[in-house]
Amino acid sequence: MLPTILRYDFDRQFPKEAREKRDVARKQLSDNIDPGVYKAQQKIAATSAAENDFETIAMEWYNVQLSDKSESHKSRSLRMLRKELFPHIGRRPISDISPPELLMLLRRIENRGVVDTAHRAKQTAGQVFKYAIATGRTNRNPANDLTGALRPKNKTHYAAITTPKDVGKLMVAMDAFSGTYIVRSALKLSALFFLRPGELRHLEWDEVNWDEKRIEIKAEKMKTRQPHIVPVSSQAEKTLLQLHSLTGRGHYIFPSQRGNSRPLSENSVRVALRTMGYDNNTMTPHGFRAMARTLLDEELSYRIEWIEQQLAHEVKDVNGRAYNRTKHLKQRVEMMQKWADYLDMLKVKEQGCVLSSMD
Structure with missing residues (x-):
């Protein structure tokens, strides 16, 4: 036991942390525990925990x-x-x-x-x-x-390709598709816009805002009955400009082969996919939406509310109010360009793999 005067000087000169360590050491000694050995054991345990995180x-x-x-x-x-x-x-x-x-x-x-x-x-x-x-x-x-603690997986009503490598193969196949230019363009813009198939087929030229580089779809044409904006990437703009030279004098961007007064048949994109080797159990026209949703989230790490809004799903803010069509538009413009660039990258990567396999 320290003399009273020495104990007083120790308490005055050393900080609280040191006094606490002293008290712990005293308690360990009273319990027949060597403080040095105990400290070494704790260090080993901490190192082991770090290696096993x-x-x-x-x-x-x-x-x-x-x-x-x-x-x-x-x-x-x-x-x-x-x-x-x-x-x-x-x-x-x-x-x-x-x-x-x-x-x-x-x-x-x-x-x-x-x-x-x-x-x-x-x-x-x-x-x-x-x-x-x-x-x-x-x-x-x-x-x-x-097991059973999570909500059930979303039922897949429409088959979709959602792995990067398979999407790259799809992009290569779409480039090689030998159908009409209108159907080939519908395939490309299905991937770039990921609209619902009916919304894509019924796009009109007067909905294209060339100055703002976006498509402004009327509310009555949308499933949600809300107007919708689709930012146009540079790749999509190139396709639209080429299409305009073919169909720009008409009403629809994708007119029917039977006449300009009707939109493209609902089976045109589906038949094109089948011609390319993709049956209904592998990829559907509606599957372009699931493809975009999955990869934008899991591969490109975009915020879910931006993706959902671009999919024209009803997205609500913290107060329960539905976002208007221009909400997060700046971010969605950047996202849509990044998406188009990503699809190009996957295509180029797949083309490289094909060439390598031929060497």
Whole structure:
């Protein structure tokens, strides 16, 4: 026991933190615990926890288990880890992650309106936990305890291609399509505008605002009965200008082969896809919307409300009011140009792969 005067001087001269450490050391000694040994053990435990956090093990899983997978599969898995999982549980010791904690993370994704992405995040996390069990870093897979906890996946009424590599193949096939220029243009603008098929077929030349580089669709033509704006990318503008030289004197951008007074047949794009080798179980005209929605979110990381508004879905603000047609227009203009550039990039990449395979 320190003399009273020495104890007083220690309390005066040393900060509160040092006094607390002194008290802890005294308590450990009274419990027959060597403070030096205890500190070393804590340091080892902290190092072990850092080496066994979710991100470290997930990257190990990625490098080991996905080494023989396609580049598109690897890219999609890595994006899922970095965008959806690492920001929330990346630094957590994997053995400490509980089912409620994982569910809270997945609920955040659900609440963005992307239920299918939440299911894929759960699947990816589950594979990481399974790998951690096999390598002795944890003994439980919390993803298995969440069966039925998420909302059901969105029912797919229209088949759609949603992987980057397959979209690249589709873009190459569309370029090589030997049908009429009007149908080929309808295919291209289906991908660039991702309107509903009926909305695309009924586009009129007087809805094209050349100065503002956008298409302004009347409310009565939209499913939501709200006017809609489609920003026109430079690629889309080029296609429209070429089309205008063919059909610009008429009413519709895509007139029927039977006469300019009628729009393109509802089966024209579907038949073109079939001619290219895409049946109704692989890709449909309506599938261009799901294609854009998935890749804009998962690959290009655009905000869901911008994507939803461009899809002409009813999107409401925090006060429950529907956004007007010009809301986020500046951001949507940038997004639509980025989308067109992304499709071009996928096409060029696929063309390179085809040429390489021929060498």
